[in-house]
Amino acid sequence: MPSFSTGDDPGSSFPELLRRVGLGPVPIAGLSTDVMRELSVPHATTCVALTYDDGVVMAGDRRATSGNLISHRTMEKVVEADRHSGVAIAGAAGAAMEMIRLFQLQLEHYEKVEGTSLSLEGKANQLSMMVRGNLQQAMMGMVVVPIFGGYDLRRGCGRLWDYDATGGHYEERDYVATGSGSLHAGTVIKVGFRPGMSRDEAVNLAARSLWEAADADSATGGPDSLRGIYPVVATIDADGWNRLDDDDLATRYEAIVAEVRSR
Amino acid sequence: MSMPFYVAPEQMMKDRADFARKGIARGRALAAVRYSDGIVIVAENASETLRKVSEIYDRIAFAGVGRYNEFDQLRVAGVRAADLKGFQYSRDDVDARSLANSYAQMLGTIFTHEMKPMEVEILVAEVGLASSGDQMFHVLYDGTVMDERDYAAIGGDAEAINTRLAESWSEGLDRAAAISVGRVALGGPDREIPIEDLEVADLARTNGRRCFHRLDRADLGF
Numbered sequence: 001m002p003s004f005s006t007g008d009d010p011g012s013s014f015p016e017l018l019r020r021v022g023l024g025p026v027p028i029a030g031l032s033t034d035v036m037r038e039l040s041v042p043h044a045t046t047c048v049a050l051t052y053d054d055g056v057v058m059a060g061d062r063r064a065t066s067g068n069l070i071s072h073r074t075m076e077k078v079v080e081a082d083r084h085s086g087v088a089i090a091g092a093a094g095a096a097m098e099m100i101r102l103f104q105l106q107l108e109h110y111e112k113v114e115g116t117s118l119s120l121e122g123k124a125n126q127l128s129m130m131v132r133g134n135l136q137q138a139m140m141g142m143v144v145v146p147i148f149g150g151y152d153l154r155r156g157c158g159r160l161w162d163y164d165a166t167g168g169h170y171e172e173r174d175y176v177a178t179g180s181g182s183l184h185a186g187t188v189i190k191v192g193f194r195p196g197m198s199r200d201e202a203v204n205l206a207a208r209s210l211w212e213a214a215d216a217d218s219a220t221g222g223p224d225s226l227r228g229i230y231p232v233v234a235t236i237d238a239d240g241w242n243r244l245d246d247d248d249l250a251t252r253y254e255a256i257v258a259e260v261r262s263r
Numbered sequence: 264m265s266m267p268f269y270v271a272p273e274q275m276m277k278d279r280a281d282f283a284r285k286g287i288a289r290g291r292a293l294a295a296v297r298y299s300d301g302i303v304i305v306a307e308n309a310s311e312t313l314r315k316v317s318e319i320y321d322r323i324a325f326a327g328v329g330r331y332n333e334f335d336q337l338r339v340a341g342v343r344a345a346d347l348k349g350f351q352y353s354r355d356d357v358d359a360r361s362l363a364n365s366y367a368q369m370l371g372t373i374f375t376h377e378m379k380p381m382e383v384e385i386l387v388a389e390v391g392l393a394s395s396g397d398q399m400f401h402v403l404y405d406g407t408v409m410d411e412r413d414y415a416a417i418g419g420d421a422e423a424i425n426t427r428l429a430e431s432w433s434e435g436l437d438r439a440a441a442i443s444v445g446r447v448a449l450g451g452p453d454r455e456i457p458i459e460d461l462e463v464a465d466l467a468r469t470n471g472r473r474c475f476h477r478l479d480r481a482d483l484g485f
Contacts, residue, residue, distance in 0.1 A: 001344045001365040014350075017343055023351060105350060112318050112342045 014109040015102065015130070027136060041142065042071040044096055046181035046213045046220040047078060047088035049149045049160050050189055051174060052202035055237030056149040056158035058086045059206035061181070061214060062229050063221030064093050073221065078232040082107040083240040085123055085150030090179030092142035099130050099144055120152040124161045124169055132167025147176045151236050158236065181213030181220035188212045199235055203244065206233055207252050223253040279380045283404035286382025287329040292418030293386075293462075294428060294449055295326065295411075297397050298441035301390040301467035301474065305445030308462040316464040318475035320345040320357050322390050324466045328418035329383035329404075337366060337385060359389030363400035363408055371406025380404050384417040390466045390474050416448070424448050438465065442483065458483065 002021055010016040018024045047060035060078040064071045071093075078088040079100055087103060089096040106126055111117050118126065127148050134144050148161040148169075162176045163169045174193055177186035188209035197205070210231050214222030223230050230249040235242050293306035293315055304326050306315045315334075316326045319341045327334025344365055349357045366385060374380045387400045399411040414432050416424035427448040436444065442463055450456045463478040470476050 001340050001369050002347065003340055003369070014346060017347065018350070021347060023347065101350075105346060109342065109346050112346075113339055115314065115317065 012110045012113040014106040015133075017109075025133070040066040042066045042093040043219070044075060044077045044090050044093045044179065046177070046179040046185050046210060046217065047090055047147055048177045048182075048185045048189060048206055048209050049088060049147045049175065050193060050202055050206060051158045051160060052197045052199055052235075054158070054199060055151045055235055056086075056160055057199070057202045057206045057233065057235050058088050058147070058149050059203075059210055059231055059233040060088050060090075060179075061210050061221045061231050062224075063219065065219045068218075070221075073224065073227065074229055076232050078234060079104070080234070080241040080243075081123065081148070081150070082111070082117065084117075084153060084236060085120060085148065086234055086236055086241060087127065088147040088149075088178070089144060090146075090182075091144035092137075095134055095137055095142050096144045096146075099134065099146070103127055103130060119154065120150050120159055123150065124148050124171075127161075128163065128167045128169045130167075131163050131165070131169075135166055138165040145178050147178050149176075149236060151238055151240075153238070156238070177209070179220070181210075181217035184216045185209040185213035185220075199237070203233055203235065204252060207231065207249065208256060211253070211256055223249070225250065225253070279374065280405060283374075283380045283382050287384055287404065288419040290328050290330075290418055292416055292420055292424055292449060293326055293328055294414065294416045294424055294445040295386055295388055295399055296414045296428065296432065296436070296441040296445045297394075297399075297412070298436040298438055299394065300438065300469050301465065302388045302397060302399065303438060303441045303445060304386070304388065304464050304466070305442055305449060306462040307449050307456055307460055309460050315462055316477075318342075318473070319362065319387070320349065321354060321472055322466070322474050323357070323359050323362065324388045324464060324475050326386040326388070326417070327383055328385075330381070333381045334383040334385060337369070337381075337383065340369070341366065341387070359387045359398060359400060363387045363402055366402045367406040367408045369406075370402060370404060374405040384421075386415055386417050388466055390468050392468065394468075414444075423451065427451070438467070442478075 010020050042064040044064050049056055049058040058078045062075050064075045081087045081104055087100055143165045146163050152159050160172045160176050161169045162172050175189045192205045214220045230246050233244045291307040295302055295304045304316045308315050313331055317338055319325045325338050325341055341362055345357045381404055385402045389398050391397050399415045401409045401411055401415050401417055414428040431444045446456055465476045465478055466474050
């Protein structure tokens with residue numbers, strides 16, 4: 001059982017605890033960008049998030065690619081960070097998934113040790129430190145670029161943050177898009193966005209943005225009705241994280257298909 | 264230079280045990296009661312913020328009596344041990360038995376090696392996937408571990424509370440009944456614990472991944 005003397009205590013930080021017991025991240029050093037490219041690690045692609053009346057919607061496609069190949073069809077890059085926040089990640093899949101796992105653990109660890117949750121801004125700052133910790137790997141091509149969103153219980157509204165590879169984080173008022181298809185997905189949301197949308201409208205806009213991204217970007221996966229694979233779409237409001245089920249998404253995508261066909 | 268007096272080891276251990284027991288007996292007790300969906304832990308605690316019962320991991324809860332700063336230190340150590348194990352292996356590999364053993368080691372070492380033993384008693388409870396997997400471990404100030412199945416009482420007057428629990432507990436209680444069994448056993452025959460002095464937490468299979476849930480006054484519904 002880990003025990004520390006007073007004044008030498010890692011407090012409520014889980015990454016710091018990991019370092020102290022010797023389980024901290026092992027830096028990957030001495031690999032060039034070329035070697036990394038040859039390893040062709042899977043990359044996760046497009047994610048979007050936007051605010052609506054009662055909270056935020058987060059959505060991401062399910063595809064991971066290694067170079068020109070599809071390496072996974074059912075990846076989940078939009079995940080619940082804790083009850084009132086979610087994180088969506090684009091970039092090198094291995095590093096991204098590990099970062100999500102550590103982030104989730106950190107939020108839960110803090111909550112248990114302190115007896116209360118971190119504030120939403122505190123969570124955004126934590127994630128920023130983790131992205132910055134990945135900087136060395138980012139410079140070798142293993143870039144991880146998350147979006148963080150959640151419901152701020154103190155202010156009573158949904159909030160969004162955008163990150164860059166160096167850990168810089170910027171709060172966005174309306175919407176964020178990240179990953180290879182972010183240009184297309186972001187444009188769809190930009191055009192369709194209205195302040196104070198309902199949950200239903202916001203979900204439809206997010207679904208539509210991923211459809212257009214998949215249409216124009218080969219690394220973004222569209223809805224796959226053949227295999228029953230749909231993007232991950234979730235909303236976070238005062239009641240917490242709520243992921244839409246596949247049947248609901250299937251109906252929404254059928255409507256989009258019908259609309260596209262009728263043009 | 265003066266020579267220290269010789270103290271027989273038996274006497275020294277007895278003194279320490281008496282010291283710890285006295286410290287623990289000063290505080291209020293708590294009881295854990297198994298029911299159909301899990302385990303409820305009922306504590307007599309006048310404070311709304313300094314908790315005696317808390318979450319350790321998905322299916323594990325911790326309860327402590329005695330000196331607050333000492334059992335809180337144990338609680339944090341438990342959260343760290345559990346989170347580290349879950350990170351290193353998997354969430355399924357974190358269990359109450361190994362955690363209770365770690366606590367026993369720590370308390371045993373402190374009891375024999377440190378200036379002062381810890382004046383605490385703790386309870387580590389775990390809910391299984393089915394009711395047959397529910398278990399509780401009661402760890403004493405000197406590192407003695409006891410496993411309990413249906414109910415447990417720790418703290419001052421624990422023996423009398425245990426007797427009352429034995430009389431009123433039965434298999435297949437629902438949550439409200441289990442809380443009431445715990446509350447009555449803690450209060451004794453001539454005292455009813457006021458609802459604002461109760462701290463109740465529920466460790467239920469039906470709560471999803473994180474089984475631990477604090478019950479506020481509205482949830483108690485007395």
